[in-house]
Amino acid sequence: MYGLVNKAIQDMVCKYHGEDTWETIKRKAELEDIDFFIGMDSYADDVTYRLVEAACEVLNTPAHEILKAFGEYWVNYTAEEGYGELLASAGTSLPQFIENLDNLHARVGLSFSELCPPSFECEHQNDHSMKLHYQSNRKGLAPMVIGLLHGLGKRFHTNVDVIQTNFREQGDPHDIFSIKYSDSQSNDQ
Numbered sequence: 279m280y281g282l283v284n285k286a287i288q289d290m291v292c293k294y295h296g297e298d299t300w301e302t303i304k305r306k307a308e309l310e311d312i313d314f315f316i317g318m319d320s321y322a323d324d325v326t327y328r329l330v331e332a333a334c335e336v337l338n339t340p341a342h343e344i345l346k347a348f349g350e351y352w353v354n355y356t357a358e359e360g361y362g363e364l365l366a367s368a369g370t371s372l373p374q375f376i377e378n379l380d381n382l383h384a385r386v387g388l389s390f391s392e393l394c395p396p397s398f399e400c401e402h403q404n405d406h407s408m409k410l411h412y413q414s415n416r417k418g419l420a421p422m423v424i425g426l427l428h429g430l431g432k433r434f435h436t437n438v439d440v441i442q443t444n445f446r447e448q449g450d451p452h453d454i455f456s457i458k459y460s461d462s463q464s465n466d467q
């Protein structure tokens with residue numbers, strides 16, 4: 279994955295656990311030869327998976343929790359790292375933004391030519407719920423999607439309730455999430 283992702287993991291770990299913990303994680307992942315990640319360079323996916331695995335061991339936290347926290351972190355991180363306008367152009371409400379996720383990644387792909395983005399498809403059920411189909415060439419990242427959706431909920435001041443209903447790792451064709459959302463200013467569901 280692009281270095282931007284690894285940089286964001288580093289940023290999150292340093293912010294919440296400090297530089298020393300980051301160095302320990304990097305060493306455990308056998309990445310001590312990398313002084314810093316370059317956002318626009320493409321790295322093997324294995325680098326990112328090793329960082330997550332090492333973070334699990336060092337922080338004594340399961341992978342799904344780390345990935346969920348990372349997904350939530352990513353929304354603010356990209357907004358602050360020069361992708362604010364891109365995020366703003368993808369929509370002004372949670373459902374509109376989710377509908378535009380593939381367009382957003384297509385635009386990201388204009389600058390990141392080796393991008394291998396996920397694909398999302400919405401099945402709207404009513405004004406407050408949808409099924410979200412997530413397809414990826416990569417494995418194990420569904421918890422990150424849950425975190426991303428919560429991060430987007432915060433961005434749009436929207437309460438979000440996400441349940442995963444279909445699991446690729448259990449033999450389903452792809453991951454599906456059931457999402458319920460409502461304006462956090464109102465109480466209607």
Ligand code: HEM
Nearest residue numbers: 279280356361364365386393394395396414415416419426
């Ligand atoms: C402007 C904001 C964003 C940028 C710049 C961005 C960029 C990227 C990049 C560079 C990757 C790594 C893929 C690769 O290197 O091949 C990625 C992966 C991913 N992105 Fe985005 N992204 C953004 C917002 C979002 C949002 C809001 C979501 C919400 C669902 C999302 C969902 C994902 C997921 C789930 C992956 C993991 C890869 C996979 O599933 O195969 N991204 N994105």
